[in-house]
Amino acid sequence: xxxxxxxxxxxxxxxxxxxxxxxxxxxxxxxxxxxxxxxxxxxxxxxxxxxxxxxxxxxxxxxxxxxxxxxxxxxxxxxxxxxxxxxxxxxxxxxxxxxxxxxxxxxxxxxxxxxxxxxxxxxxxxxxxxxxxxxxxxxxxxxxxxxxxxxxxxxxxxxxxxxxxxxxxxxxxxxxxxxxxxxxxxxxxxxxxxxxxxxxxxxxxxxxxxxxxxxxxxxxxxxxxxxxxxxxxxxxxxxxxxxxxxxxxxxxxxxxxxxxxxxxxxxxxxxxxxxxxxxxxxxxxxxxxxxxxxxxxxxxxxxxxxxxxxxxxxxxxx
Numbered sequence: 001x002x003x004x005x006x007x008x009x010x011x012x013x014x015x016x017x018x019x020x021x022x023x024x025x026x027x028x029x030x031x032x033x034x035x036x037x038x039x040x041x042x043x044x045x046x047x048x049x050x051x052x053x054x055x056x057x058x059x060x061x062x063x064x065x066x067x068x069x070x071x072x073x074x075x076x077x078x079x080x081x082x083x084x085x086x087x088x089x090x091x092x093x094x095x096x097x098x099x100x101x102x103x104x105x106x107x108x109x110x111x112x113x114x115x116x117x118x119x120x121x122x123x124x125x126x127x128x129x130x131x132x133x134x135x136x137x138x139x140x141x142x143x144x145x146x147x148x149x150x151x152x153x154x155x156x157x158x159x160x161x162x163x164x165x166x167x168x169x170x171x172x173x174x175x176x177x178x179x180x181x182x183x184x185x186x187x188x189x190x191x192x193x194x195x196x197x198x199x200x201x202x203x204x205x206x207x208x209x210x211x212x213x214x215x216x217x218x219x220x221x222x223x224x225x226x227x228x229x230x231x232x233x234x235x236x237x238x239x240x241x242x243x244x245x246x247x248x249x250x251x252x253x254x255x256x257x258x259x260x261x262x263x264x265x266x267x268x269x270x271x272x273x274x275x276x277x278x279x280x281x282x283x284x285x286x287x288x289x290x291x292x293x294x295x296x297x298x299x300x301x302x303x304x305x306x307x308x309x310x311x312x313x314x315x316x317x318x
Contacts, residue, residue, distance in 0.1 A: 003066055006166060006224070022113060025110070038053040038126065039082045039083060039121075039122040040082055041082070042080045042247070043079065045081070045118070046174065047197065048118060053249050058131065060130055062107070063129070064095075066247065068093065072188070083119055084122070085119075091104060095132060098135065100127050100135070100137070101137050101139060102136060102137070103139040104138065104139065104141075105142050106140065108138075108145075112218070114217065123138065124156045128157060136157075138153065145230075172199055173197070174192055174197045174198075177193070177196060177268075177272050178268070179216075179268050180264045180268045181216040181222060181264060182222050182223075183221075184222060188258055189248060189263060192216055192217065194211055196211060203234065203273075204277075205210070205236065205272065206231065207272075209243070210231075212223055212264065213226070213229045214227065222252060224260055224264035226248050226256065227256065231243060232246055240276070242279050243280050244283065244284060245280065245282055245283075246283060247282060247283055249280075258291025259293070261305060262290060262294055263303045266303065267302070268304060276299075276301060276302075277299040278300050279298070279299055280296045281296060281297075282296070293309070
């Protein structure tokens with residue numbers, strides 16, 4: 001009799017354990033479904049927004065199809081707009097060795113560089129959720145996507161676009177700055193608006209100089225300083241910004257007018273901050289001749305004469 005009771009108790013325990021495990025798995029699967037995200041753009045077209053997304057099936061084929069159809073249908077939201085502008089569509093896609101190749105129609109090239117960056121970031125973040133996709137490479141027609149320097153962008157992952165997403169609003173700021181690059185001839189400054197998400201503890205002066213070194217994003221704009229230029233120190237006092245660059249700034253100067261290189265830094269800093277003058281040094285040395293004739297040991301002020309389209313200084317400053 002005791003043996004029979006023991007067997008019944010063991011059986012009941014197994015059933016109960018199985019039920020708990022089933023409920024636990026069901027709850028976990030439900031939570032896992034809520035982890036998927038679909039991305040769109042805020043109304044100001046400055047950043048990505050996200051919402052929960054539940055796929056029909058968690059398979060590569062179904063999720064690729066669903067995501068592509070939703071994007072091509074240009075689904076809109078009350079608090080934002082579709083990721084794709086009018087005319088832009090995914091023509092085809094294929095996956096090989098973890099790399100998803102997404103081919104767009106020719107309308108992709110007609111987007112502004114700011115919008116294209118947001119679209120690019122959204123595409124990567126959406127498709128990296130698909131099982132088996134480790135990175136995403138974009139093609140326009142049959143040609144790989146290229147940057148403003150004509151270099152192939154290549155395969156991208158989440159790390160490529162860390163600045164476009166995140167929920168830690170208390171840690172980050174999002175501002176639009178005016179950066180000054182140059183025209184094709186390298187003899188005039190051209191203004192370029194750029195929205196940047198950055199840590200609040202970073203000075204705006206540091207942020208804009210980092211963006212300036214990265215180069216322009218708009219067609220017809222060209223870099224003014226070497227990409228590997230590094231700001232060694234930056235201080236502001238009494239309306240003056242003191243910038244100390246590494247030797248790359250001078251030794252690997254680009255093929256532009258020496259005034260263009262210097263004033264791209266000066267005008268960019270003055271437009272982004274409350275300073276009125278800028279002094280540049282190279283690795284602590286102030287008495288430097290930049291290019292042929294420019295003496296860096298002086299205070300440089302805003303320069304209207306070099307602007308391709310002259311605007312008043314107060315209109316440029318934030």
